[in-house]
Amino acid sequence: MSDTVEDVDVPYDEDEASQQEKIRALEERLEVLESQNEEMRDKLLDANAENNKYQQKLERLTHENKKLKQSPLFVATVQEIMDDGVIIKQHGNNQEALTEVTDEMRTELEPDARVAVNNSLSIVKSLSSETDVRARVMEVTESPDVSYEDIGGLEEQMQEVRETVEMPLKSPEMFTEVGIDPPSGVLLYGPPGTGKTMLAKAVANQTDATFIKMAGSELVHKFIGEGAKLVRDLFEVAREHEPAVLFIDEIDAIAATRTESKTSGDAEVQRTMMQLLSEMDGFEDRGEIRIIAATNRFDMLDRAILRPGRFDRLIEVPKPTEEGRELIFQIHTRNMNVADDVDFAELAEITPEASGADIKAVCTEAGMFAIRDERTEIRMEDFRSAWEKVQAESEEDPSVSKTFA
Secondary structure, three states: OOOOHHHOOOOOOOOOOOHHHHHHHHHHHHHHHHHHHHHHHHHHHHHHHHHHHHHHHHHHHHHHHHHHHOOOOEEEEEEEEEOOEEEEEEOOOOOEEEEOOOHHHHHHOOOOOEEEEOOOOOEEEEOOOOOOHHHHOOEEOOOOOOOHHHOOOOHHHHHHHHHHHHHHHHOHHHHHHHOOOOOOEEEEEOOOOOOHHHHHHHHHHHOOOEEEEEEHHHHOOOOOOHHHHHHHHHHHHHHHOOOEEEEEEOHHHOOEOOOOOOOHHHHHHHHHHHHHHHHHOOOOOOOOEEEEEEEOOHHHEOHHHHOOOOOOEEEEOOOOOHHHHHHHHHHHOOOOOEOOOOOHHHHHHHOOOOOHHHHHHHHHHHHHHHHHOOOOOEOHHHHHHHHHHHHHHHHHOOOOOOOOO
């Protein structure tokens, strides 16, 4: 804070000072007043800013308080649109009511549309279509960084998957000219770690279709009808984003052979499977939706889901042959600093029971052996030691599946 005017000493005698001294003293007083005025202006600006901040906070709290005091709206479904109003059914109590709507609102409504109603059951606004948020988060927004070149030893299986899923999306006119409907779905089955999910990822990478992935266990729920509803919502999301590819991993979780079990849990799983069967090949046309499913337990699947029309192609994905293992070793070591003594043909020969996942684990372990010895180059002996370690771990805990799929 600057000195006040009273604090400034007058440097002249009122009676004897010259005119120049009086002017100089007055200028000094003027400078003090201007400095005080500037400080007061700054304080005023700060106070106004603080006041605006509190004013905005007051308006927000007032708005929130007003919303909290409002009566809640209820969700209802439009049953029928008539000349003298709209018949709605309120969710929860299934109460039906006839209510009037404006001409503008009438044009937005259609049977089965969801609306919000107030206490007097008057329609306040229309709501978006009901789909489970869990179904929407399963949509893959970014393509996986897996291509067909990253898969070894499965040339025949890749060709069949591409004919079933990729070709109908990219060249539908070929099927029209031949006069056949494209295959509607493909089921990949085989031991763990043989590349089933890798094939699905490659399809997602190579096509422009919307890719929706899910696990069969995600469809198993505690409450009655919840799993079936999620299945409906998944296919609804796929229809909204056609063309689409729906990938169901571990489908045996919901498509196991039906039994005579009377438990509520088994009954709910069967209800979910029946909804899946209906969506895959029901009364309505599925549209441009291709289905890929994968399972390690082909023997457990219900015969109803295996019939043509649901899965037109059943593709076995076995463990790789010796030639396939050699190619897989080459794929997984592309970015590795391997020594000249590494012989991929020999590695394929000494790993007769290895799956694609086992080979990937061997390559990783070989790199770890090199790091442990403070080397940047991976030798043949590292791969041999890595295979011995992977084998030993499998024998110690056979329940652990090194799934690559």
